[in-house]
Amino acid sequence: MSLAITTLIMVMLPTTTVLSSYVASQVATTTAATTLSLEREAKALLESGWWSSYSNHTLQRCNWTGISCNDAGSVIGILPSSHVIKVGDKFKNMDFSCFPNLVFLSLSGHELNGATEDFMFNISHLSTITHLDLSFNILHGPLSPRISNLTQLEFLDFSYNQIHGFIPINIGKLKNLVTLLLCHNKLFGSIPSTLGKLINLETLDLSFNLLNGPISSTLGELINLKTLDLFNNFLNGSIPFTLGELTNLETLDLSNNFLSGPIPSPLGELTNLEILDLSNNFLNDSIPSTLFQLSNLVSMDVSNNYLIGPIPSSLGFLHKLEKLLLGFNRINGSIPSKIGDLKTLRVLFLQSNLLEGLVPEEIGDLEALSLLDLSQNELSGPIPPQIGNCFKLEELDLSNNNLEGLIPYQIAELQHLDRVDLRNNNFSGVIPFTFLRFGNYFHASFTCDETNSSVFWEVFGGNKNLTPYFCSPATYSSVRKSYNLQIFLPVSVLVALFLLGCLLFLWRNEVKVNPTSVLQATTNGDLFSIWNYDGRIAYEDIIAATNDFDIRYCIGTGGYGSVYRAQLPSGKVVALKKLHRLEAEEPAFDRSFRNEIKFLTEVRHRNIVKLHGYCLHKRCMFLIYEYMERGSLFFILSDDVQAVELDWTKRVNTIKSTAYALSYLHFECTPIIVHRDISSNNILLNSDLEAFVSDFGTARIIDPDSSNQTRLVGTYGYVAPELAYTMVVTEKCDVYSFGVLALETLVGKHPAEILSLLSAPSSLQTIMLTDVLDPRLSPPTSQLVAQNIVHVATIAFACLQADPKLRPTMKHVSQMFLSCQRSLRSPLRTISLLQLLNCGMHMEGSSQAPQF
Known part of the structure; x- marks a missing residue:
């Protein structure tokens, strides 16, 4: 028995040795293959020309800007920073076949300007990729059918490009897709029915395209869908009843199309719906009473249709409703x-x-x-x-x-x-x-x-x-x-x-009133008109309240006079802007003073400072304003204690109030009034920190029949760049100044550094919004506050575009502030200034800011 065992061991020894040698050789081969694969990845990165500055550091490629690796050192994520890396039309240089483990690829905002077919040819073999973001570029041509090869995709974003043609039918093969964003392109044709096969889809945005034909009923099969945006297209036909099966839907926006027929009553079964917008279509018949039982609804807009019938009494169930827009229909009762x-x-x-x-x-x-x-x-x-x-x-x-x-x-x-x-x-x-x-x-x-x-x-x-x-x-x-x-x-x-x-x-x-003053005023043709709610403020009361404009009552000095605080016998406190005597003899100052009276006696808006009276006389020229207890926005932002009191919500409200006032001046005054000196010094706040636009000394009426050429006025750092060479004033000059003011309010100081980077937008890629927000305030913890900040910042960048024709109007800005804002898809800390800039550039014609 012992001999047999010994013999067996002797027989097995060579076999064991061979097996060990084989395993060792396989490990060596695998290691060599892995090393070779990693070297190919590094070589591909260098040959692309995107990371040329890292040519001497190939072993540290996982530490390169925008590169992520797995534990084995293989590249799994490419998110280059446009601040360091300029891609442009060089994406063809990248050999994506060298990245077998690539999961995440984002080239958003890199000015890619090639054909989508060429790009998809390069990446169509990436079987592991789950996240592909090519938004905010200049990609053109049709959307390549090769997209269907990326079967593991969960996130696909081609929004804000120039892609045209049909949506590929085989896009329905992307079964794992959760988010599909194709908005703001030039896609035409019908919505393919194969989209109904994307059963994991939660967000579908095809808005701002040229899509036509009916809405495919197969979209009702997307049972996990939360957001469906098809607005601003040329869709026609009726709204499919099958959309009532999307029970997880939170946002449904079909506005600005050519849809007709009745509103399907099954939409009343969308119990999670928060935003419903069917406005600007050709819908008819009555509004289903079931819609007024959606207890989570925040906004309902069915305006500008042909709807008839009464408003259902069941609307009382909409306990969360903030906006109800039923205007411009044929609703009766x-x-x-x-x-x-x-x-x-x-x-x-x-x-x-x-x-x-x-x-x-x-x-x-x-x-x-x-x-x-x-x-x-x-x-x-x-x-x-x-x-x-x-x-x-x-x-x-x-x-x-x-x-x-x-x-x-x-x-x-x-x-x-x-x-x-x-x-x-x-x-x-x-x-x-x-x-x-x-x-x-x-x-x-x-x-x-x-x-x-x-x-x-x-x-x-x-x-x-x-x-x-x-x-x-x-x-x-x-x-x-x-x-x-x-x-x-x-x-x-x-x-x-x-x-x-x-x-x-x-x-x-x-x-x-002092008889001498009145007589002189009449003789010299000067003006004297002082009033308040009770009838009038006597001239001598003003003199007494300021001890004949004693320096002790002076609270500031403006461009052409001093400002005094005066408490009248009635207890009312007013602010007096008095033109200095020497300045009163200067025609330019006199014109500005009279100009301010002219405008403030004609305008009427709750966010424009109230003028209670004035005195224009050679011996004494002053204006009487509503007193603003907290002073100027500039003063508050310059004081660390008061700046903290002006929290994020109050700052957003300050910006909104200014926007509403400017919209009033530009669109509700006839003729148009341009302020020309919007700055933080000219935004005053009362005791409740409500904002008011002041100082109309440089304001100007816009005459559509004249050239409107003017001398350069305004505050340095707020003046629109085109005034330096055109000298033509338009309302878009105020829009630019508003953009500066909005950023200043968020940043806590004049945004000179940010403005200087606008000429090289790629430098904004690595600057996060949270990096520039006023550090004296704690980062916003509320989702609503965060989205308000992003909303304001996006609008601000839209207003700062160099070409005045591309800036939104103040009316558009006001509408943006009044629109329902959607929840942020990305954490606030991940949103860069470049993203905000790109979104701002694509705001024209939209009533809502782009979604992050």
């Missing part, structure tokens, strides 16, 4: 009283329909409401006084209805209201005295018959029974009773008393 249940509603647009009946008093329950438009309907009855409970209301349009009765004084007591239109109704009685407090709409001269006033007609015109007089709240109450009893004698008496009051007012002017 009355406004449901359940509207008052929408406690979070901020925007309600029902204009240009066939609505009738009363304005429900339950609208007064909408405490979050900021925009209300019920114009161009057939509404009747009085305006409910409960509307005065909408404390955040900024715009109110009830024009072109059949409303009647007295105008409630509560409307003008709404502190945030800056725009109101009550024209073309059947109102009667007198105008409540409280309207004198309504922004800059009315000043002291508007206390008597104003039938010829353009201001009167802009707000109250077309109400033939409305008396153009103001009366006090107490008088208003008496008039209401008299009106209800149809007793006109007391009204006549009140009017007579009011006229007597006007005479007494004028007599007090004669007595109280």
Whole structure:
């Protein structure tokens, strides 16, 4: 037995030796193969020309900028920085066959300008790649069918290129795809039905293309879909009922197409839906009541269609709704009283329909409401006084209805209201005295018959029974009773008393104002007009409040005068801008001073500083403003303590307020007014840190029939670059200055360094947004705050484009701020300034900022 075992061992020894030798040789071969493979990867990277500066460091390729490796040292990710690496049309130089383990490839914003077919030929064999991002380039030609070879893809982004042609049918082979972004291209043809095979898809964005034909019903098979964006195409036909099967859908945007037919009632089964936009189509029939039971809905926009029927009373279930836009349809019936249940509603647009009946008093329950438009309907009855409970209301349009009765004084007591239109109704009685407090709409001269006033007609015109007089709240109450009893004698008496009051007012002017000053003002043809809500501010009160403009009351010095703080006998605090006597003798300063009066007495907006009065006289020239307790934005940003108090939300609101004011100047003033000196010094903040545009000394009216050439004015660092060589002022000059201001507010200081890099945008690739945000504030932890910051930054870069024609208008900017913002797809820390710049360049025509 022992001999047998010994013999067996002796027989096995050679075999074991051979096996060991074989294994050793295989390991050596594998090691050699691996080493060779890694060397090929390094060689391919160098030969591409993208990493030429690393030629002496091939062994450290995993540490190269934009290169990621696995544990074995093989390249699995290529994300080059355009700050270090310029790709351009050199992508053909890269031999992608050398990267068998490549998983992640992102060349977004690298100015790739070749044909997509050539590029796909190079990468179509990458069987392991899961993430491919070629967005924000200049790729052209059709989307290559070779894309279907990348069967492991989970993320595919070709957005913001110049790709045309059809969407390949075989794209349906990418079964693992989760995100597909083809927006902002020139794709045409129909949406292929094979997209319905992408069962793992969560985001599909085909917006801003030239797609036509019907929406494929197979999209209803994408059961995991959360976002479906098909807006701004040429799609026609009806909306497929199968979309009602997308129960995970959160955003559905089919706006700006040529869709027709009814809104499918199965859409009411999308219980996770937050944003629904079907606006600007040709949809007809009634709105399904099931849509008004989507309890997670935040925004519903079905405006500009041909919808009919009543508004379902079930809308009271929309407890999270912030925007309801049903305007420009043929909706009839009355406004449901359940509207008052929408406690979070901020925007309600029902204009240009066939609505009738009363304005429900339950609208007064909408405490979050900021925009209300019920114009161009057939509404009747009085305006409910409960509307005065909408404390955040900024715009109110009830024009072109059949409303009647007295105008409630509560409307003008709404502190945030800056725009109101009550024209073309059947109102009667007198105008409540409280309207004198309504922004800059009315000043002291508007206390008597104003039938010829353009201001009167802009707000109250077309109400033939409305008396153009103001009366006090107490008088208003008496008039209401008299009106209800149809007793006109007391009204006549009140009017007579009011006229007597006007005479007494004028007599007090004669007595109280310094006779010498008045005489000189009349003799020299100068102007003297000072007022407040109660009637007037006496000249001597101003002199006494400042001790004849003593230096102790001076709080700042402006471009052509000093600013004083004055507390009047009534307790009211005002700011006085006084032109120095020597400067008053200079024609240029005098022109600027009068220019500021001219504009501020004509404009009226809640975010434009209020002018309470002025005195133009050789001995004394000053303006009286609403006092802004917190001073200028520049002052706040320069102070570390106050800068922290101006948190991210307040900064975003400051930027928005400035945008709304500029939009008003550019689009609602006739003729257009260009400010020409938007800077942080000219944005003032009150005690609540609300922003107001000030200093109209350099403002200018734009005449469409003239060249509008001008001398260079404005604050250095904010002036639009084209003014240096064209000297032609346009509203786009203000847009550029606004862009600088917006960035400054986020950064906490003037963004001179960022502005200097705009001429070499690739340098912005490695600069993250979080790197430049004001370090005195903690990074935003709220998703909403983060997306607001990204939203503002994107708009700012859009406003800073060198070509003024490419900058958005301030009206467009305002619309962007009012639009629903979508959640960030990427963490805030991963968003670069180059991405923001590229997104800003593609904003034109869109009501929403691009999504990150």
